Amino acid sequence: MNAKRYCMDMKKPIYQQIKEELQAYIEGLAANTPIPGERELAARFHVSRMTLRKAVAQLEQEGYLYREMNRGTFVADKKLRKQANIVPSLEADHCYRYKVLYFDIKERSESDVQYNLEIAFDEYILRVVRLVLNENIPVCIEEIYCARKNISDEQLGNLNAFLNMDQYTQKGSIRQTFLPMMIPTQYASLLHLKINTPIIRVDSLIHKKDGRPFIYIKSYNHPEMKRIEITI
Amino acid sequence: MNAKRYCMDMKKPIYQQIKEELQAYIEGLAANTPIPGERELAARFHVSRMTLRKAVAQLEQEGYLYREMNRGTFVADKKLRKQANIVPSLEADHCYRYKVLYFDIKERSESDVQYNLEIAFDEYILRVVRLVLNENIPVCIEEIYCARKNISDEQLGNLNAFLNMDQYTQKGSIRQTFLPMMIPTQYASLLHLKINTPIIRVDSLIHKKDGRPFIYIKSYNHPEMKRIEITI
DNA sequence: CAGTGGTCTAGACCACTTG
């Protein structure tokens, strides 16, 4: 956290750069350590207080810092950092391997898929089923559905790129539903589970910003290998 | 969305008032309707653009609006509004009824409770078990744990006030874990469930801002009556 | 009392889209 000049924009907003520097600075500090006041930090970084505040506000929202009115800003406990570790494909830094079990394009699909994707019952649907592995250990099985009309021929040619969900999560909204059930018999052995094992299926519906549903994912999670956890 | 003056502060920040007015204004509009530009809105409300932006930014974050770079700001589809409808006690506007099944203060508790609340194995623990009802239909059973030392005698006297979780969620952090399991036999009939019904237990750990764990809740959810759903 | 975070202003420039 030294006094560096920020004239050399690298196309990145100043508050982003400051945010990253603060984040690195915080990393080494014990929880509940106070950090310097906003005026002092602004001076050190040679920016206005409003810009500095934007960086701090984001770090606060992500659970790196917390503020106390009229007292100061403090380093937050690491375990309080916000995260939503729910579905492998939708995790920020997923280091998973995927093994496509099969994929097809078919007319007619299950009614819940039609309902969620808001399509007529005679529309073509892309379906991909894949096993998700973490260091060769199966963590879940994902069934991915998308209306054919919403996929360009080019995207269909490069299915791996299409199935990288990062690109959608940023510029859209996701609704997730959690359903308790027995592991479906056809998936039990793939996940190394006995039949009648209770699992959680997470249904994720990715919307475009205008509200049109785009991709629907049913994720059958291994109860031990895939811990579902969020910090808010 | 008329041009009202904002001199009469009612202790509420201007951006809050504007946010509420915009929210009301939006309510009647169809999804994807563009709203006026920031400069025009700022003029209408007689505030600076930065203040106006703060109101809009919050509405965007909550899923009421979305912005498109260099294009404009639009009304978001209602179904994209952010929500985390997970545990009854922690829901924003819970209209549930609670029926305490029993409560006690005991030495020694289950090891997972000790672990999560970070207490020694000989510390006294308050435990409350209650049935949660939505219009007389049972939706879940909550086991609530809190270290006795963290509860004042006064709070203990007014248990209902203490168990109102609103007060903690604002000024703290919550970690929630989702566990698939069979309904515990002792709870099956209370929730009107057959034994061997798969359910989701949601474990919520409420922390103070300094990272100290405070309250631990195990919520056994009725799979049909309590739908677990989040929109992010 | 000095210092804190919270709010607010009235400007400014930028990159970009759209007619």
Next chain:
DNA sequence: AAGTGGTCTAGACCACTGA
């Protein structure tokens, strides 16, 4: 060329805390 959202500045006042 006009309009958009995104960023940034250099001030200001407020209510509150804590020594």
